[in-house]
Amino acid sequence: MRRIGVIHVLCLSCVLIVTYVKSQPSCPAGWFGSRCNYKCRCVNDKCDKNGQCIDPFICLAGWFGSECQYSDVTNKTTSNAVLTDGKESTCVASSAPDTVTIAIQSIFFTWLRVCVQDKGSAALEDLTVTFSNSKTDVSCSDLKKVAVDSKTLDVHCKTTQEIDAVTLKGAVVTRLCSVYVSGGRNV
Numbered sequence: 001m002r003r004i005g006v007i008h009v010l011c012l013s014c015v016l017i018v019t020y021v022k023s024q025p026s027c028p029a030g031w032f033g034s035r036c037n038y039k040c041r042c043v044n045d046k047c048d049k050n051g052q053c054i055d056p057f058i059c060l061a062g063w064f065g066s067e068c069q070y071s072d073v074t075n076k077t078t079s080n081a082v083l084t085d086g087k088e089s090t091c092v093a094s095s096a097p098d099t100v101t102i103a104i105q106s107i108f109f110t111w112l113r114v115c116v117q118d119k120g121s122a123a124l125e126d127l128t129v130t131f132s133n134s135k136t137d138v139s140c141s142d143l144k145k146v147a148v149d150s151k152t153l154d155v156h157c158k159t160t161q162e163i164d165a166v167t168l169k170g171a172v173v174t175r176l177c178s179v180y181v182s183g184g185r186n187v
Contacts, residue, residue: 038069039186040068053068061085080100089177099168101165101168104165113148114153116176
């Protein structure tokens with residue numbers, strides 16, 4: 001007798017959950033997420049229900065990363081336009097120096113993404129990243145490098161004070177296509 005009551009309660013719960021999920025409205029154009037709380041940051045304002053860009057598969061200028069939800073502070077500067085134009089099809093010349101400094105708006109650094117023109121994960125790992133504020137070095141704790149794929153590297157760490165420049169050094173700099181510095185998520 002008790003077992004039948006538990007089964008009835010479980011069945012009723014399942015019906016209520018399915019009814020609730022089906023009754024949830026779809027998001028208005030340009031928004032996505034379970035509560036429609038994320039703005040589409042794709043070219044032509046075209047995202048699927050999960051925020052992935054729909055043809056073309058490109059983030060709006062000033063946005064990058066998963067579902068284009070990260071503000072790119074390099075987009076607000078004219079320094080090294082080829083690296084900060086948000087286009088992974090434009091790359092530095094192979095004769096470029098192995099060091100590049102990118103000026104950015106002053107922020108507390110959390111992470112950046114670099115993309116190269118050809119596979120080079122081993123060289124990506126050898127990339128050196130330093131930070132400065134008004135030409136004074138700023139330390140970074142808990143530095144972590146994460147290979148997203150063979151052409152993309154994320155660098156995470158926390159700075160002790162705001163920075164206004166990022167310097168990249170290593171052989172892979174001569175193959176760089178894009179550098180994105182996170183200014184926050186869905187801001």
